[in-house]
Amino acid sequence: MIVIAITGASGVIYGIRLLEALKELKIENSLIISDAAKTVINSETDYKIEGIIDLADNYYDFNDLTASVNSGSFKADGLVIVPCSMKTLSSIANGYGANTITRVADVSLKERRPTIIVPRETPLRSIHLQNMLTLSQEGAIILPAMPGFYSNPKTLDDQIDFIVGKILDSLKIENNLFKRWE
Template structure:
């Protein structure tokens, strides 16, 4: 990539929230981007709104108000559906197996997976915080295919070396480490400082 082109890329990121458990990861991504002054373009699936009601006390408005721009899941004419709309890339947090599988096949049925497909074809970072366990061979093969296409598979796993004192700290550490992959340094990350 031309360094000048990279330098002129706007501080703008696409955020996808799918219906997997862990919707709070996507919410915290939006919070982090807002704190860092990065424009966020949110697309949230219908299943994610159901998960939101089951896992949190947040309303859909509580989530969408955190984003700079909100795109409807069925709006395939949205800016984020085109490669000419420059972004830093896309993070899907959490990423369901269904979403992951659609992206891997290139047969996209919603703006969420279309935007991810665009990010891949434009060779921009795509980070998938996949939430599923245990994984069967089909899941693993799908992840391998996505990694070969350039996606980063980044399941949200607890970094116990950071000595988290709350669930919130565990979540924020995972979110911050995922944002590291875009060159973003969020204050909530506890960095490893070596053995003392």
């Protein structure tokens, strides 16, 4: 069971593609979409929110702090926040679990589960980098959406799959979403 959180940052397509990949791989997932992410999804993609939710095995409301996914006893193999807004990143780095996403991240880190943060686009301020360092020191994997070009991508989809493949690699999930270095 992989928990996926999509926040209101540019790059929501990475989260959507990760849901599609997990469905293709038949790996159970749970999904949380922030209110701001819904706005970004409508702005950056042609996907409908209901269609994205349908890709998930379980869906949790962004503001439901009583949801089972918020508990340390909830069985999850990892958490991916993709994309991760700087507001969410700051909240997690400072232990502020004010919504379902930041609470799940707090639990994931305290339970020492794989926690992958895919920060939003550049540029970054020093405080953003400091918050990423804090989370890295707590065990989170900081995975910026920086596509590699050694696989000679031909399309935007190739570049998206490269990042999603790297996320799956970090979760130790076998995949063939990108051409590996030979």
